[in-house]
Amino acid sequence: MQPVFxxxxxxQDRFVAELCDYLRLPSVSAQPQHKKDLTAxxxxxxxxxxxxxxxxxxCQTAGHPIVVAKTPRRKNSRRPHFMVYGHYDVQPPxxxxxxxxxxxxxxxxxxxxxxxxxxxNKGQNFAHLKAVEAYLKTGTPLPCDLTFVIEGEEEVGSxxxxxxxxxxxxxxxxxxxxxSDTGMPSLRHPALTYSLRGIIAxxxxxxxxxxxxxxxxxxxxxxxxAMALAQLLAKIRDDRGRVxxxxxxxxxxxxxxxxxxxxxxxxxxxAQLKKLLGAPExxxxxxxxxxxxxxxxxxxxxxxxxxxxxxxxxxTIVPAWARAKIxxxxxxxxxxxRVRKVVxxxxxxxxxxxxxxxIEAGHGAEAYLVSPTGAPAQAALRALKQxxxxxxxxxxxxGSIPIVNEFKTILAADSLLLGLGxxxxxxxxxxxxxxxxxxxxxxxxxxxxxxxxxR
Ligand code: BES
Ligand code: MN
Numbered sequence: 001m002q003p004v005f006x007x008x009x010x011x012q013d014r015f016v017a018e019l020c021d022y023l024r025l026p027s028v029s030a031q032p033q034h035k036k037d038l039t040a041x042x043x044x045x046x047x048x049x050x051x052x053x054x055x056x057x058x059c060q061t062a063g064h065p066i067v068v069a070k071t072p073r074r075k076n077s078r079r080p081h082f083m084v085y086g087h088y089d090v091q092p093p094x095x096x097x098x099x100x101x102x103x104x105x106x107x108x109x110x111x112x113x114x115x116x117x118x119x120x121n122k123g124q125n126f127a128h129l130k131a132v133e134a135y136l137k138t139g140t141p142l143p144c145d146l147t148f149v150i151e152g153e154e155e156v157g158s159x160x161x162x163x164x165x166x167x168x169x170x171x172x173x174x175x176x177x178x179x180s181d182t183g184m185p186s187l188r189h190p191a192l193t194y195s196l197r198g199i200i201a202x203x204x205x206x207x208x209x210x211x212x213x214x215x216x217x218x219x220x221x222x223x224x225x226a227m228a229l230a231q232l233l234a235k236i237r238d239d240r241g242r243v244x245x246x247x248x249x250x251x252x253x254x255x256x257x258x259x260x261x262x263x264x265x266x267x268x269x270x271a272q273l274k275k276l277l278g279a280p281e282x283x284x285x286x287x288x289x290x291x292x293x294x295x296x297x298x299x300x301x302x303x304x305x306x307x308x309x310x311x312x313x314x315x316t317i318v319p320a321w322a323r324a325k326i327x328x329x330x331x332x333x334x335x336x337x338r339v340r341k342v343v344x345x346x347x348x349x350x351x352x353x354x355x356x357x358x359i360e361a362g363h364g365a366e367a368y369l370v371s372p373t374g375a376p377a378q379a380a381l382r383a384l385k386q387x388x389x390x391x392x393x394x395x396x397x398x399g400s401i402p403i404v405n406e407f408k409t410i411l412a413a414d415s416l417l418l419g420l421g422x423x424x425x426x427x428x429x430x431x432x433x434x435x436x437x438x439x440x441x442x443x444x445x446x447x448x449x450x451x452x453x454x455r
Contacts, residue, residue: 028093029155030091042150046067049067052129055072083177088151121154124180127442165406180417183423186268187437198364204347225320259396265393270289295398340361365402
């Protein structure tokens with residue numbers, strides 16, 4: 001194993017340069033104008049995977065292509081098989097004016113690399129590719145077979161990957177899936193995540209007059225859709241942070257004593273969190289700690305709110321419509337379809353007759369929960385400890401990786417969530433970054449992991 005770690009050490013600078021090349025590709029899956037950039041990014045990955053010794057191919061889908069890359073197989077291999085899942089698509093970089101340097105021109109400051117997609121998910125996933133490169137280039141035998149599946153639609157709901165899993169079930173059947181697309185509290189606190197929240201996405205539009213109206217001439221005699229939307233949204237939550245939609249919390253299992261004790265061990269304290277977020281105060285559902293609120297409780301979030309004139313100066317109109325982009329985060333035991341129904345029913349019930357309500361459904365996924373006591377989880381904890389030199393913690397995360405549910409239902413495989421992101425990485429925000437120590441230690445963790453998993 002020593003040659004693997006020596007190789008990783010010797011080649012760090014080149015790895016960082018390669019990661020910069022990867023980060024220069026603007027693979028924004030949500031924006032149609034970037035369609036070609038996604039294909040280019042997938043092709044770049046395939047070429048890169050081949051260079052490091054993997055058998056790689058680009059698989060077309062109805063959306064963005066999927067990269068599949070495998071370690072060279074032996075004939076009739078009965079060895080354990082693990083999948084490494086990641087995504088090469090990134091969130092939209094907007095608002096651009098808040099970036100200190102452009103999002104697709106990677107910039108290194110100290111031990112941080114700034115670029116859209118650096119932590120989520122290119123850098124984290126790339127660490128695994130570099131670990132495998134070290135095995136292959138030093139001729140160190142891997143104790144298992146590996147298949148990388150790197151998709152281009154994670155940030156838009158992974159619509160085409162489940163079909164792909166079904167049509168490639170035999171090829172992709174594996175003992176577990178390894179995913180580095182979450183976080184850890186700090187470099188001194190490596191973490192195994194055993195739960196993710198689920199999600200439902202939708203858009204609400206309130207339609208008022210047939211066109212924007214002069215607000216002096218007509219305002220006062222016709223509903224203002226922006227005001228109606230504000231009033232509608234104000235009825236969603238009470239001032240103690242609890243969602244008022246009847247049935248919203250149905251089925252939500254209470255946190256056990258053990259879970260609350262685990263959450264209490266999370267090392268980021270409330271004051272630090274407040275400072276990190278730059279918020280005047282923390283706020284959340286009464287009766288739960290911030291760690292619990294953002295990982296183990298369901299929420300209703302407004303992600304975007306649009307209506308009327310957004311340009312400079314004033315324009316006196318009653319807007320024709322108002323729209324809100326919404327996501328709810330779900331926890332284990334909440335069905336996305338059922339929550340969607342109770343939300344829609346409530347909105348229809350409270351919407352006044354002065355506007356027409358339109359609800360457009362988006363993607364949805366159940367929450368994920370896996371036992372942290374099984375053999376693969378124990379192997380992962382050993383690998384984390386060896387690479388980071390500290391005792392790993394168990395945690396729940398509030399973010400969602402919808403496809404992990406499908407790994408379970410379609411491939412019968414649990415996912416090991418071994419996040420390499422830090423809380424101040426600015427995922428989905430301006431000035432996203434990835435820490436180069438997380439990158440290097442992530443590579444070491446991956447190198448150890450295959451030994452531990454195959455033990
Ligand atoms: N890497 C994140 C998910 C994540 C981040 C999980 C931090 C836990 C901690 C992933 O790329 C992501 O952002 N997923 C989306 C999914 C959605 C678009 C369906 C999310 O959680 O918003
Ligand atoms: Mn993301």
